[in-house]
Amino acid sequence: METVSRHYRIPLPALAAATLALVMVALAFVFFVAPNDAVLGFSQRIFYFHVSIAFTAYACFGAGAWKALRHLWKRDPRADLESYVAVHQGVIFGVLVLITGSIWAKYTWGHWWVWSEDELVLFLVLFLFYAAYFMLRFSVDPGPQRANFSAVYALFGVVLVPVSFLAIRLAKTFLHPVIFTRHGANIGGWMLVTYCLTQPAVLLLAYTLYRVELAGKSIDARLRELRLA
Amino acid sequence: MTYAADVGALARKDLLLELRARDTLPAMLLFVVATFVVFHFALPAHSSQLAASGLLWVAILFTALLGLGRAFVPEREQRVLDGLVLAPCDRSAIWLAKSIATLAFLGAAELVALPVFALFFHGIGGATVAGVVLADLGICAVGTFLGAMAVVTRARDLLLPLLFLPLAIPIVVGGVGATVAGSPGRYLAFLALYDALFGVLCWASFEYVVTE
Numbered sequence: 001m002e003t004v005s006r007h008y009r010i011p012l013p014a015l016a017a018a019t020l021a022l023v024m025v026a027l028a029f030v031f032f033v034a035p036n037d038a039v040l041g042f043s044q045r046i047f048y049f050h051v052s053i054a055f056t057a058y059a060c061f062g063a064g065a066w067k068a069l070r071h072l073w074k075r076d077p078r079a080d081l082e083s084y085v086a087v088h089q090g091v092i093f094g095v096l097v098l099i100t101g102s103i104w105a106k107y108t109w110g111h112w113w114v115w116s117e118d119e120l121v122l123f124l125v126l127f128l129f130y131a132a133y134f135m136l137r138f139s140v141d142p143g144p145q146r147a148n149f150s151a152v153y154a155l156f157g158v159v160l161v162p163v164s165f166l167a168i169r170l171a172k173t174f175l176h177p178v179i180f181t182r183h184g185a186n187i188g189g190w191m192l193v194t195y196c197l198t199q200p201a202v203l204l205l206a207y208t209l210y211r212v213e214l215a216g217k218s219i220d221a222r223l224r225e226l227r228l229a
Numbered sequence: 230m231t232y233a234a235d236v237g238a239l240a241r242k243d244l245l246l247e248l249r250a251r252d253t254l255p256a257m258l259l260f261v262v263a264t265f266v267v268f269h270f271a272l273p274a275h276s277s278q279l280a281a282s283g284l285l286w287v288a289i290l291f292t293a294l295l296g297l298g299r300a301f302v303p304e305r306e307q308r309v310l311d312g313l314v315l316a317p318c319d320r321s322a323i324w325l326a327k328s329i330a331t332l333a334f335l336g337a338a339e340l341v342a343l344p345v346f347a348l349f350f351h352g353i354g355g356a357t358v359a360g361v362v363l364a365d366l367g368i369c370a371v372g373t374f375l376g377a378m379a380v381v382t383r384a385r386d387l388l389l390p391l392l393f394l395p396l397a398i399p400i401v402v403g404g405v406g407a408t409v410a411g412s413p414g415r416y417l418a419f420l421a422l423y424d425a426l427f428g429v430l431c432w433a434s435f436e437y438v439v440t441e
Binding site for chain 1: 440
């Protein structure tokens with residue numbers, strides 16, 4: 001299977017520069033423009049990162065599953081590597097969700113881990129699931145079989161996300177009554193503007209990292225082929 | 230041959246193999262009873278009945294894993310899978326037949342395990358039995374599918390629990406909910422939803438697991 005790399009319209013250096021600029025602007029808004037939260041104070045600012053990163057992780061898993069579907073359905077020769085890189089980025093951002101969520105929980109409720117926070121628990125389940133994805137992938141020799149296994153497992157992931165979310169909501173009714181409630185999502189004004197900046201900034205950052213990793217992995221695969229030839 | 234006849238023939242082959250060799254079912258039975266005994270000593274005195282109910286589901290899951298790990302071993306050792314893939318039948322029939330066979334083993338193990346649980350810990354109600362039946366469908370559908378993947382990897386037996394446990398968390402939630410909640414209806418419905426979703430997904434994608 002010969003490696004073919006996709007031709008992208010935006011070159012990587014330009015993309016990286018744009019990402020850097022947007023991330024800088026977003027950081028400036030988070031720390032200097034957004035007002036302090038009335039109840040949680042300064043620590044609420046981690047919310048901008050936490051929510052943006054969580055959404056980005058879902059987007060990465062979704063992209064990984066989409067590429068997996070492309071591999072199985074259209075036999076797109078680039079899709080396997082792209083699916084793997086997207087899932088890899090998803091796991092990196094997923095771990096960041098766990099870390100930022102943990103910090104947030106510590107400052108809000110005084111504990112590093114709270115089982116009552118649905119999203120944190122969901123990301124823990126997803127982390128375990130996608131960690132097994134890597135175990136599976138690296139336990140099979142490179143080739144069509146590995147590509148198929150990875151693709152099928154990545155597709156299981158997108159079904160698991162809503163099912164697990166539902167399960168975690170259901171489990172709450174018998175595991176622990178709701179004690180902590182997140183104070184209403186009544187963000188407005190500069191808070192909303194800040195969030196509307198951090199979300200695309202983190203998404204763009206993920207996309208840039210995806211492109212960087214993909215470029216590296218493609219060169220690596222091409223080099224292997226040349227060595228074998 | 231029709232699809233149903235293919236599935237029937239393949240499932241009968243597995244049941245016949247088990248009847249003659251008896252590798253899997255006795256191991257599952259011994260394992261589940263031994264697990265209950267371990268749980269008796271793991272639960273401190275005066276711990277609530279609810280804790281034992283939760284452990285029932287752990288025992289079911291691990292017993293199922295024991296059977297699922299063995300499910301595709303004959304296919305691997307005798308290279309039967311190559312032959313099955315070459316046979317002019319729909320590939321999903323291989324998965325369906327194997328799921329039916331593992332379901333039969335798991336069901337047989339539970340026919341002994343549930344009364345033993347009732348004897349050792351406390352009685353179980355109709356909702357628990359319904360939950361076990363629905364959970365078994367999901368466990369066998371997903372577990373067989375993942376077992377087919379795990380058996381051809383280098384890690385083999387090591388990999389199946391890692392692949393399966395994150396996917397089994399919703400089953401445990403539905404099962405434990407059906408056992409301990411006052412109104413088990415929604416948990417049973419959730420288990421049925423899980424079975425339907427993952428059943429269709431496994432059925433549709435098994436082809437890619439056995440072919441290149």
